[in-house]
Amino acid sequence: MTPTAYRRLRGCFAMTALLASIASAASGQRKQILVPADVGGDALAARAADQLAATEEIDTFYFFAFRDRRVESGIRFRHRIVDDAGKHYKMVHYDHGNGLPVADVDGDGLYDIYFMSQVGRNELWRNLGGGKFEDITATAGVALEDRISVTGTFADIDNDGDPDLFVTTVKMGNFLFENDGTGRFTDITAAAGLEYHGHSSGAVFFDYDLDGLLDLFVANVGIYTTDRKGADGYFIGVDQAFSGHLFAERTETSRLYRNLGDNRFVDVSSATGLDDGSWSGDVSVIDLDRDGYPDLFLLNMQGDDHFYLNVEGKRFVDKTAEYFPKTPWGTMGIEFLDYNNDGHFDLVLTDMHSDMSETVGPEREKLKARMQWGEEQLQGGDNNIFGNAFYRNLGREDTLEFEEVSDAVGTENYWPWGVSAGDLNADGFEDLFITASMNYPFRYGLNSLLLNDKGTKFFNSEFIVGTEPRSGNDLTREWFDLECGGEDKDHEHCEGEDGSVTVLASRGTRASVIFDLDGDGDLDIVTNEFNSEPLVLISDLTEQTDVHSIEVELVGRVSNRDGLGAVVTVVAGDLVVTRSNDGKSGYLTHSSLPLYFGLGEHQTIDRIEVRWPSGRIQVIDSGIVVGERIEIEESVQ
Secondary structure (H helix, E strand, O other): OOHHHHHHHHHHOOOOOOHHHHOOOEEOOEEEEEOOOOOOHHHHHHHHHHHHHHHHHOOOOOOOOEEEOHHHHOOOOOOOOOHHHOOOOOOOHHHHOOOOOEEOOOOOOOOEEEEOOOOOOOEEEEEEEOOEEEEOHHHHOOOOOOOOEEEEEEEOOOOOOOOEEEEEEEOOOOEEEEEOOOOOEEEOHHHHOOOOOOEEEEEEEEOOOOOOOOEEEEEEOOOOEEEEEOOOOOEEEOOOHHHHHHOHHHOOOOEEEEEEEOOEEEEOOOOOOOOOOOOOOOEEEEOOOOOOOOEEEEOOOOOOOEEEEEEOOOEEEEOHHHHOOOEEOOEEEEEEEOOOOOOOOEEEEEEOHHHHHOOOOHHHOOOOOOOOOOHHHHOOOOOEEOOOEEEEEOOOOOOOOEEEOHHHHOOOOOOEEEEEEEOOOOOOOOEEEEEEOOOOOOOOOOOEEEEEOOOOOEEEOOOOOOOOOOOOOOOEEEEEEEEOOOOOOOOHHHOOOOOEEEEEEEOOEEEEEEEOOOOOOOOEEEEEEOOOOOOEEEEOHHHHOOOOEEEEEEEOOOOOOOOOOOEEEEEEOOEEEEEEOOOEEEOOEEOOOOEEEEOOOOOOOOEEEEEOOOOOEEEEOOOOOOOOEEEEEOOOO
């Protein structure tokens, strides 16, 4: 650790004594109560010190930092929660939050952000360049302010060159919006045949039958609400929501919709063997066995995950036991990546619900959970991992085989939601950002930024590069208000109070997306904070070192227009970097973004190879300019 790096770390981590006074602070006549009284701020200093010491072991570049530039960006969005996550808190799936997909909705070459909320409107913010944004929600027509939204997915469903938008909600119907190319959207849900009303969550577009049209898979959680509505119009959660998998009548199967063309879809779940009743919040796709057909990995937040092998675009076969004999019990996030640049895709899964089985202190946050639930709740835990999983692809020539190495490579953390991958220091190896925390009524939880040390292991670096503590030292948020002399007099936090009270709670992140927000050549991070403003974390990497990188944007002709399902390899001397164009950008988040390739010290590229969903293999070996975005159009010859 150099003195310069030490000063940078101390500058981004300046713990104050303010936390001790928060509980008794007053705003006007309204008393503030912090829940819990100690959100865990003292432990952050120890964590920062540990990361300082660990820098002696890191070979990869870490002399850069992120700063929260939300105020400067002009983004004024604030996520709002239902009362089941606040005033009337209960253990129910509303605490899973919302996604934030990104796409260039108006074709100006800049990437816009769709922030999603539970209460109030979703907001579409147009990228003006230079890190500035404007709110275009009203003209775009995608507010859905009278719905309890969950996630959004951008993809070009009609191959007309612009990203369309699919939105899931809690029992208020899912929505498909067609983009007219200028960022104005039209609701075509009914005509498209996608009017499902249930407890939908994550959704991905992919071309499972390779006909050039993007199909849609929607992950459905299970019935976790009643028919009664709360004050904000949300459906009140059921009791014992996290035992819902024990009640057969609460099962909802996920849905696979085949794209018939002309913006029409048909449910082919049963016909293709995908009658899956897992309590699933998210899903991802990749062609693991390299037969040309994209396979599907479906998460289960209350039980075993499921890997479905795609058989010639006709049916899916559950091969979990064969390839992933042990999966996490409470999986929330998923990301496929080639972490060691061997050309084979590895898999990282994050497990939130196992961490909820026990209360642990900061000293155990990098360890697997000591599962406290019995067999009745687990329904067989012998084939489960109680924590995050990292499956290293062994790259066998004649078979598909994985080794679970999460502890060895350092990807365990506490209270994780989702994971986003991106080469944050542009060295040619993808890093990870794992969102975390449980908010009210729990202590503060850390987002984990894991720098990939040249394909050997990952190092916790969130304090080193300034993504923790959030916004410098902004650990708490106003969570809800109480009128203890009136309607809320029986609330537990009104005991001994007779006036107006504001309850404060820990900040926490649900979803994130990594992309070059300001167009300066390095990757930035945007989050969707639960019941708070987002983080707009801008990297200063290009100010600290010479960055060599390239962005690859695909245009399918025989394949789907987005090139979803393509595999791209960039060769620069001895550096060979492979990325899958799967659109998966984070928890509950499916975006339409170019692929970013850091090149380390390499200043030229020998060639770019694209394996298209159509089966065509295309090689570009001339006209490649490092530092720019290259558009590769699928050859039809």
